[in-house]
Amino acid sequence: MPLIAVLAGDGIGPEVTAEARRVLEALGLDLSFEEAPVGGAGYLATGRPLPPETLALAKRSDAVLFGAVGDPRFEALERRLRPEAALLGLRRELGLFANIRPASIFPGLEDASPLRPEIVRNLDIVIVRELTGDVYFGEKGRRETHEGLRQGYDWMSYDEREVERIAIVGFEMAKRRKRKLCSVDKANVLETSQLWRDVVNGLAGDYPEVELTHMYVDNAAMQLVRNPTQFDVIVTGNLFGDILSDQASMCAGSIGMLPSASLNAWTGTVGMYEPIHGSAPDIAGQGKANPCAAVLSAAMLLRHSLSDEASAQRVEKAVAGALAAGFRTADLGGSHTTSEMGDAILKALA
The missing domain is CATH 3.40.718.10 (Isopropylmalate Dehydrogenase)
Incomplete structure (x- = not known):
């Protein structure tokens, strides 16, 4: 059973990662999920942005579903303790070039x-x-x-x-x-x-x-x-x-x-999959975040780490279907919430 490490992180990371996980679970694949703190959440939990337990989970997983890191509360810390150090550490330790x-x-x-x-x-x-x-x-x-x-x-x-x-x-x-x-x-x-x-x-x-x-x-x-x-x-x-x-x-x-x-390689790779938008702490917890990038990152996880092209295409078509049905979060000029966009993707997937 493939193990997916879920490192949701900071800001809107937990919100969008939750929607991506819902989509992966809805596919009916034999996947297991394990969560761990990272970034600012990791620092609050352990005093380190990349706790040893989180790194160990990432190393033994088949793929990492990553949210986002970054929190202005920690900007005064020395660089190695800031949330962003976790991202650089994961790239280095997993060889993600x-x-x-x-x-x-x-x-x-x-x-x-x-x-x-x-x-x-x-x-x-x-x-x-x-x-x-x-x-x-x-x-x-x-x-x-x-x-x-x-x-x-x-x-x-x-x-x-x-x-x-x-x-x-x-x-x-x-x-x-x-x-x-x-x-x-x-x-x-x-x-x-x-x-x-x-x-x-x-x-x-x-x-x-x-x-x-x-x-x-x-x-x-x-x-x-x-x-x-x-x-x-x-x-x-x-x-x-x-x-x-x-x-x-x-x-x-x-x-x-x-x-x-x-x-970390072109074929047969371990990978980390994340939206590129960052933690956006100014809208965290408000249901305004667009989960599409996180869901599409999950599709890339299926394609590159699990070699499941058919499921990857199903997810991508579901995102297209939700958009075609008129669902838009605020960044796209709409008013649908994060979870409403997730629901629409799940409906299109079904």
Whole structure:
């Protein structure tokens, strides 16, 4: 019986994760669930954002269903004790180097995008973000300059193996879709990006069916607004991917619609599945959160960790069915609550 670790976290995390779990349970699959605190909830329970018991559960599970972490009450703590440290710790300890973030427009949501409907119609892209390197995990600190000024520093670095494994995920994803891969970097300025580009180019010969292009990150940001449907799969580093995937979410109408999967391999993977929207503490407990991204993350869990494509498609079609029936949370311009949207997805699933 596959074990799903449920780490709901902070803010709206418990609300949206509860709806995703309801959908998974409604499928009638032989799954077991076990909950544990993480983030601010973990700190309140144990004094650590990633309690040892939570990490142990994640390591022995078949997949992790994750909510969100972040709480302004803990911003004064040292960085290693803040809720966000739990997320970085899970990525590091589970080896989750590949973040898959699809951004597509559901029929009927074209008007929810800040871009004109004709620009986002048929939007269907995937951003493959490297997740365990770059400035997020590089050496960082504070020091004093010769002039006595305070200075902060963060090292951006990648070795060729780190680039190669995320590039393979990008190529494999593109091979199964429209066979177009755009590698995003800043090779005209950064030596790290030049190595990135060299390694990606070196792999291109192994994927002759995939059309490889390169784009600087500033141009990629502009093109996501100008003509997002030109892209199929984008592969990029941790920092650039963090920014571009949030931008892509607004092309799709709302950050509340975008799921993600964090994987430790292309096939046969353990994964962590989470909506990209964050904890949104300002609306926590009010029933305003959109659960669609969490539910769609559960669909990715079925697809990537449990190899159940049929059930994944059932869930995705149920979300589309609820939206087609007119259900909208506040972020989509509607007034339905979190649980009402969940009920609508369950009805469409049935």
